[in-house]
Amino acid sequence: MSELITLSGVSVVHKTRAGGLLGSASVYALTEADLVVRAGETVGVVGESGCGKTTLARVLVGLQRPTAGVVGFRGRSLWEMSARERRLTFGASIGTVFQDPSTALNRRLTVQRIIADPLVVHGRGDRPGRAQRVRELMDLVGLPTAVADAVPAQLSGGQRQRVAIARALALEPALLVADEPTSALDVSVRAQILNLLDRLRSELGLAMVFVSHDIQTVRRMSDRVVTMYLGRIAEEAPAAAVEEVARHPYTHALFSATPRLLTPARPIPLRGRVPSATNPPSGCNFRTRCWRATDECAQALPPLEEEGEVRYRCLHPVRGPEDRVQPA
Numbered sequence: 379m380s381e382l383i384t385l386s387g388v389s390v391v392h393k394t395r396a397g398g399l400l401g402s403a404s405v406y407a408l409t410e411a412d413l414v415v416r417a418g419e420t421v422g423v424v425g426e427s428g429c430g431k432t433t434l435a436r437v438l439v440g441l442q443r444p445t446a447g448v449v450g451f452r453g454r455s456l457w458e459m460s461a462r463e464r465r466l467t468f469g470a471s472i473g474t475v476f477q478d479p480s481t482a483l484n485r486r487l488t489v490q491r492i493i494a495d496p497l498v499v500h501g502r503g504d505r506p507g508r509a510q511r512v513r514e515l516m517d518l519v520g521l522p523t524a525v526a527d528a529v530p531a532q533l534s535g536g537q538r539q540r541v542a543i544a545r546a547l548a549l550e551p552a553l554l555v556a557d558e559p560t561s562a563l564d565v566s567v568r569a570q571i572l573n574l575l576d577r578l579r580s581e582l583g584l585a586m587v588f589v590s591h592d593i594q595t596v597r598r599m600s601d602r603v604v605t606m607y608l609g610r611i612a613e614e615a616p617a618a619a620v621e622e623v624a625r626h627p628y629t630h631a632l633f634s635a636t637p638r639l640l641t642p643a644r645p646i647p648l649r650g651r652v653p654s655a656t657n658p659p660s661g662c663n664f665r666t667r668c669w670r671a672t673d674e675c676a677q678a679l680p681p682l683e684e685e686g687e688v689r690y691r692c693l694h695p696v697r698g699p700e701d702r703v704q705p706a
């Protein structure tokens with residue numbers, strides 16, 4: 379599969395005034411991320427709140443310029459393109475769906491105007507051609523033609539997210555980046571939107587980056603799971619067998635935190651919160667919450683290990699059920 383987007387050593391550091399009298403503080407939102415997204419595949423990104431998932435998504439869609447590293451798009455460096463070229467080529471190739479459709483859509487515009495917007499901005503087609511394309515897109519995402527002249531406030535949450543998805547697909551992108559696309563929706567419509575995204579990626583051959591804090595959803599939606607912790611990619615593993623093949627304790631901790639029907643939850647407590655991104659722990663940044671950590675974990679960032687399709691950074695990887703249990 380050809381490479382669509384590559385991140386090489388990509389970091390995003392925000393300077394804030396949180397330092398008060400001491401001056402500015404640095405927030406390490408994303409640190410030295412290496413990632414490849416290939417045509418047609420779905421990459422799921424998972425981690426707790428504040429782990430840098432949205433920052434990664436914003437880098438992938440070109441909304442966030444990295445403070446270090448290279449974002450490559452079809453072999454070219456994104457931030458070396460002119461702004462015009464970036465918008466015309468990259469902007470048209472990547473669609474974005476964010477968490478909350480009520481804030482992502484212009485409240486004053488009708489559904490058909492919202493969906494047509496990217497076509498207008500990119501000068502695609504004439505007026506009748508665009509109207510035809512809007513009808514096709516509405517049909518594709520399951521929106522009834524009756525809502526074409528409605529404004530977002532007249533729609534349900536699920537319908538609003540369908541509008542956002544239709545708009546994201548208007549320019550026939552090669553990649554759709556969906557950042558927590560169902561988190562703001564009622565539980566009853568979440569499955570419908572996930573099914574829609576699943577159908578679209580197979581029907582349209584789309585590549586997708588699917589971001590969620592819920593590892594079960596990420597596993598279901600993806601070919602590959604990327605686990606993020608405190609701004610770093612901790613692990614990458616094939617989705618189908620992730621629970622068995624994952625080596626990083628954090629990936630297992632995320633699984634243990636999800637409710638399950640058939641097997642009892644594993645006894646891995648994910649204690650406390652993610653530490654501050656202003657002052658991340660040295661070495662392995664998960665060590666302060668990890669039941670397998672030793673003094674060695676504080677010394678240096680663990681090297682990248684590769685076992686088949688699994689890539690992780692951990693000195694004490696999980697290799698069997700006994701490693702998943704916290705010692706008494």
Ligand SMILES: Nc1ncnc2c1ncn2[C@@H]1O[C@H](COP(=O)(O)OP(=O)(O)OP(=O)(O)O)[C@@H](O)[C@H]1O
Binds near residue numbers: 426428429591
């Ligand atoms: N513009 C900004 N200025 C300062 N800090 C920021 C900014 N954007 C993000 N951060 C910080 O960067 C870190 C990563 O944030 P990010 O939103 O990427 O995490 P996330 O995993 O998407 O979390 P959530 O699930 O809550 O959206 C957090 O500590 C956040 O507070």
